[in-house]
Amino acid sequence: MLSIAQKLTEVTEQAFSALGLPPEYARVTVSAQAETAQFQCNGAMPCAKAAKKNPRQIAEEVIEKLRAIDGGKVFAALSVGGPGFINMTVTEDFLTAHLAALAKDTRMGCPVLSPDGEFIVLDYGGPNVAKAMHVGHLRSSIIGDSLRRLLGAAGYVVIGDVHLGDWGTPMGMLIADYLDKQEDSVIFTNYDPSRPDEVERLMNDMVERYPKAAARFKEDEAFRAKAHFHTKQLQDKEQPAFGMWQIIREVSKIAMEKNFLALGVRFDLWKGESDAHDFIAPMVEDLKRKGIAQESDGALVVPVAREDDKKEVPPLILLKSDGAVLYGTTDLGTLVDRMQENKPAKIIYVVDQRQGLHFEQVFRAARKGGIVPDSVELIHAGFGTMNGPDGKPFKTRAGGVMKLEDLIAMGVEKARERLKEAKLAEDMPPAEKEDVAHKVAIAAIKFADLQNNRVADYVFDLDRLTMFEGKTGPYLLYQAVRINSLLKKAAEQGALPAETFILQEPERRLALLLCEMPDHIALAARNYAPHILCDYAYKVAQEFSSFYGNCHILSETNEGLRGSRLALCALTHRHLQVILSLLGIQIPERM
Numbered sequence: 001m002l003s004i005a006q007k008l009t010e011v012t013e014q015a016f017s018a019l020g021l022p023p024e025y026a027r028v029t030v031s032a033q034a035e036t037a038q039f040q041c042n043g044a045m046p047c048a049k050a051a052k053k054n055p056r057q058i059a060e061e062v063i064e065k066l067r068a069i070d071g072g073k074v075f076a077a078l079s080v081g082g083p084g085f086i087n088m089t090v091t092e093d094f095l096t097a098h099l100a101a102l103a104k105d106t107r108m109g110c111p112v113l114s115p116d117g118e119f120i121v122l123d124y125g126g127p128n129v130a131k132a133m134h135v136g137h138l139r140s141s142i143i144g145d146s147l148r149r150l151l152g153a154a155g156y157v158v159i160g161d162v163h164l165g166d167w168g169t170p171m172g173m174l175i176a177d178y179l180d181k182q183e184d185s186v187i188f189t190n191y192d193p194s195r196p197d198e199v200e201r202l203m204n205d206m207v208e209r210y211p212k213a214a215a216r217f218k219e220d221e222a223f224r225a226k227a228h229f230h231t232k233q234l235q236d237k238e239q240p241a242f243g244m245w246q247i248i249r250e251v252s253k254i255a256m257e258k259n260f261l262a263l264g265v266r267f268d269l270w271k272g273e274s275d276a277h278d279f280i281a282p283m284v285e286d287l288k289r290k291g292i293a294q295e296s297d298g299a300l301v302v303p304v305a306r307e308d309d310k311k312e313v314p315p316l317i318l319l320k321s322d323g324a325v326l327y328g329t330t331d332l333g334t335l336v337d338r339m340q341e342n343k344p345a346k347i348i349y350v351v352d353q354r355q356g357l358h359f360e361q362v363f364r365a366a367r368k369g370g371i372v373p374d375s376v377e378l379i380h381a382g383f384g385t386m387n388g389p390d391g392k393p394f395k396t397r398a399g400g401v402m403k404l405e406d407l408i409a410m411g412v413e414k415a416r417e418r419l420k421e422a423k424l425a426e427d428m429p430p431a432e433k434e435d436v437a438h439k440v441a442i443a444a445i446k447f448a449d450l451q452n453n454r455v456a457d458y459v460f461d462l463d464r465l466t467m468f469e470g471k472t473g474p475y476l477l478y479q480a481v482r483i484n485s486l487l488k489k490a491a492e493q494g495a496l497p498a499e500t501f502i503l504q505e506p507e508r509r510l511a512l513l514l515c516e517m518p519d520h521i522a523l524a525a526r527n528y529a530p531h532i533l534c535d536y537a538y539k540v541a542q543e544f545s546s547f548y549g550n551c552h553i554l555s556e557t558n559e560g561l562r563g564s565r566l567a568l569c570a571l572t573h574r575h576l577q578v579i580l581s582l583l584g585i586q587i588p589e590r591m
Contacts, residue, residue: 001109003518004098005029005039008088011074012041015065021047021058028088030516037077037087038512044084055084062086096501099511103499103571108578109518113525114155118345121159121338122148125260125267126351128165129252130174130206133259133404135394139383142449142584144350145265146530147381149582154525159342162256163334164272166249168325170214172231174206174248175241177213180226184240187247193254203255206248235277249274259404264442264584276333280325283336284318287369293318304364316361331362335371346377348528353382353455381528384457386449394460411441414466415474422468424478424591436588440466440474443585447473450583451534471538473585476576479541480587482548483573490554490566497570498563506550507568510543514568514575521582530583537579544572 002010008028016026025043032040044059051058059080066078077089102109124144127133148160178184186205192198216223233241253270260266284300287293293300298321305313316328338347349359359380366372388394395402415437419425425433448465452458468474490496503511517536524532553569556562580587 001102001105001107001518003109004090004095004512004515005519007098008039008041008074008090011066011069012043012062012086014069015062016043016047018065018069019058019061021051021062030512030519031087033081034509036081037079037089039088039090040081041086041088042084044086048084056080059084059086092503095508095511095515096503098515099501099568099571100499102515103567108574109515109521110153110578111518111522111525112155113522114345117155117157119159119342120151120156120346120348121161121342121344122151122348122350123161123163124148124350125162125265126165127162127252127256128170129249129272130171130210131252132203132207133256134401135386135404135407136401137404138407138445139386139449140350140352141260141263141265142446143381143383143454143530145263145584146446146450146533146582147348147350147528149584150521150525150530150533153582154521156345159269159344160267161269161271161338162267164249164252164270164274166245166252167234167273167277167330169217169227169231170210171234171245171248172227172229172241173213173217174210175230175234175244176223176227177209177216178244179230179240180223184244187244191247191251193250199251199254202247202251206251259408262405262408262438262442263446264586271334271337273330273334276330276337279333279336280329283333283369283371284329287318290369292365292369297321302365302368304361304368306364313357313360313364316365328358328362328365331358332365332369332371335362335366339372339376344376346379347372348379348381350381350383353380353384356380356382379528381454383454384452386460387457389459389461391459408441408445410462411445411466412437414462415440415444418466418468418474419591424468428590436591439586439588440477443473443477443580445473446583446585447476447534450530451538453531454529471534476537476541476580477585477587478591479544480573480576480580481589481591483544483569483576484587485590486553486569487566487573493554495554495562495566497567498560499567500564501567502561502564504551506547507565510540510547510568510572513540513543514571517575517578533579533582537576537583540572540575540579544569 005028009026012026012028013023016023025046026041027043028039028041030039031037044055044062047058048055063078063080063086066075074090074094075088076091079087081087122144125137125141127137144160148158152158178187187202191202217227230241234245284293287302293302296315299317300319301315301317303315317326318329319325335347338344351359363378366378367374372378386394419437419440425436428436444466448460451471465472466474468478501511520532520536524530551565553562553565556565577587
């Protein structure tokens with residue numbers, strides 16, 4: 001279902017075409033000056049030079065055509081403003097008919113950007129095995145999951161891949177430490193993945209052991225040689241390294257799933273660097289055969305610089321002089337795997353924007369080597385850093401990197417405090433109250449992140465972001481729950497939403513805003529920008545609050561008007577449900 005602006009664009013395109021004007025300039029948008037008109041078209045101005053006419057004259061001619069095409073059914077008012085803006089206000093019948101159709105639309109106006117269901121591989125999350133997840137994994141996970149939901153709603157078939165760091169020298173170091181200390185029994189003895197205590201025991205051991213093994217690797221030449229030996233043993237899938245690695249990966253995945261479940265983040269694939277390993281050798285040979293991979297100071301590289309580069313773009317190193325592979329090699333191997341397995345139209349990486357040069361090298365090498373054709377989009381959807389109130393990267397009070405589970409626990413504790421302060425959820429049984437606190441905490445954490453332009457750094461202030469007022473996740477939950485409570489109370493009194501709408505001034509502003517949703521979803525999906533949905537959700541919540549404060553609803557004595565206002569409440573609630581769901585935020589039944 002189209003938005004009103006899209007419907008008006010189609011009508012205006014007819015008028016432009018009838019006048020011999022380029023129809024691509026006929027785009028209609030919501031008016032920047034609501035007091036003047038509801039919608040506007042600025043296309044007369046870019047047409048003026050080619051048409052050799054004054055923009056206002058062109059605008060008048062377009063309006064004359066619109067009146068002839070429309071016959072008074074769509075436009076209540078048309079006028080020229082400023083240097084040539086075409087101001088538009090729709091009829092009440094047109095607006096209420098659109099609202100009634102929107103209320104019956106099961107997709108709630110969500111646009112279909114990929115009618116054929118093109119495949120997208122979405123790479124996000126990216127934690128490393130044998131390490132505790134920390135706040136550094138938060139942005140990729142939250143943004144990636146929201147894009148998975150958003151692009152899926154827009155008609156794409158989205159494959160979310162966690163892409164684990166689970167291979168290479170880091171694994172060799174850890175395995176070597178176990179074997180060198182003759183402590184491999186810690187992994188092999190009585191390990192049962194179905195027992196949470198065993199998983200936790202082994203995970204804690206790995207988290208504590210890994211940094212010590214990394215330090216030994218730097219300082220101890222003999223240990224470094226053992227680590228390289230066991231890395232080779234792992235890559236050749238030989239025992240005991242391969243068997244140990246399988247358990248290490250399994251335990252890490254179980255621990256990760258617990259964190260991701262708490263965040264409401266999911267993946268379709270749990271692949272990692274290990275899955276690319278078997279593709280690397282044939283890929284390298286193919287690049288050598290094509291003359292694309294070249295030797296440089298003993299290493300094998302793919303030159304990716306271009307003559308029009310404004311800054312230096314170094315070659316992508318495929319193999320170091322000792323034959324070791326790097327992240328770029330693994331990423332190319334992963335692209336080979338994805339192209340063969342998924343045949344996607346797009347591959348999107350939700351990774352820290354500081355990795356921009358790395359992905360530029362990888363993408364260029366993939367194009368140059370024929371691994372990914374030009375028809376497939378390669379996109380680095382980079383993001384900024386999450387900082388503490390001091391403006392520096394978010395840390396624990398002791399100055400260390402905060403575990404993700406500790407951040408979530410802090411959020412839940414703060415949510416409990418906020419619920420108590422607001423005297424909410426007081427009459428609930430403990431389990432339900434705890435569920436509400438968890439939903440409030442996750443809404444606060446996710447909305448705090450997603451409301452920012454993806455590429456911007458932002459300050460994470462838990463005290464502010466868990467408040468039930470202002471532009472926060474908890475505020476949106478509160479508004480949605482309040483509407484749900486109102487609709488339930490109305491049903492208990494026998495008052496139900498009407499199928500038709502009667503609009504006065506407070507209702508009209510909210511109604512027009514609800515009709516915009518397809519535009520915001522399309523813009524967010526095309527730009528991989530969840531903050532656009534956050535801005536829209538907040539506007540909807542604010543406008544509903546104004547409507548709620550200015551209009552009688554349950555106390556309205558006019559039955560038709562009461563039914564119309566309840567229908568508007570129900571439509572607003574559905575809008576908030578859709579938008580918050582696309583952001584990965586769950587709404588409690590009550591508070």
